[in-house]
Amino acid sequence: MADKLQFSLVAPEREVFAGEVDQVDAPGVEGDFGVLPNHAPFMTALREGPVTVRIGANRRTFAVKGGFADVTPEGLTILAEEAAEASEA
């Protein structure tokens, strides 16, 4: 699986994360969902909750409050009302 997913997480004040990742798990209003590269285009509103990003063997978690996720063939964009990286556990 050579393909990567272009992911960007932006809050109104700044871009929290942008880059190529392998998988993103996010909390949608109608259930959590995971996005892999070449996902079918779709769009959903988000609940408050953690967004987990997998890059190779690494995982990074962001706390996200409200907003939208937009999946296009170009990648995944999350427009969050508030977003911050969870402190490393």
Add this chain to the structure above:
Amino acid sequence: MASLKEMRNRIGSVKATQKITKAMQMVAAAKLKRATEQAENARPYAQRMSAVIANLARGVTGDGAPKLLAGTGQDKKHLIVVATADKGLAGGFNSSIVRAARERIQHLINDGKDVSIIAVGRKANDQLRRLYGDRIIDRHLLSDHKILSLAAAQPVADRILSEFEAGNADVVTLFYSRYRSVISQVPTAKQLIPAVVDDGSEPVDLAGAAYEYEPSEEAILETLLPRNIAVQILAALYENQAGFFGAQMSAMDSATRNAGDMIAALTLSYNRQRQAQITKELIEIISGAEAL
């Protein structure tokens, strides 16, 4: 000709002024750096938001389209939002925004439209009050907020939306200053309602796949569009802030330089006058001595 003492005082006061303008310039320069960073950091969100809405808008057309996107179908009532800074001493920064807005307002009034105004920032209110005082329906001060965040833009957006829903506005336009560089800020008009979706970007190629929405397309648009207004206002406020400090910095720079020129000119004539006086006194002493 002013006396020597008067000139000395004059030079002293210009020097004091120069110190102030110099200090203001340096403060503005420091704040400019932060403000530009903030403006640049906020850009991706606003851009993505526009892109997402543009994308959605292509799918929703006809009667089903939300009013915020399609407009009320009328062009009678205009709401003009003028965003400036709270403070002055920044050259023509505030005035140029207000002038652009005033031209539009006058144009609309001449065309027989109903125009109402929301002033954001003290200077917008100050400069528009005299001409259009009865048209200003709401005022917002930026100094109420220590740092610019969505909390500053939200009340403005809420007011716009309530006016729109009450049927008091068909078209909403925002005036602000786009930050291009330290010495260049461009007064800009941006139409908020109906949302302008043609941002020149190519439609995203879905490669034949259909977009799926959770919940429905309409529900997403309905929450996204009001949010977009707040976000666009916030982006404008950030641009304004950066532009303001840029304008202030260059205004204070030239003020400092002018003060320097003035000090040089005053010092020259002060010295000349002092020398003239010394020469005069010498002549008096010499001719006094010769007379003895």
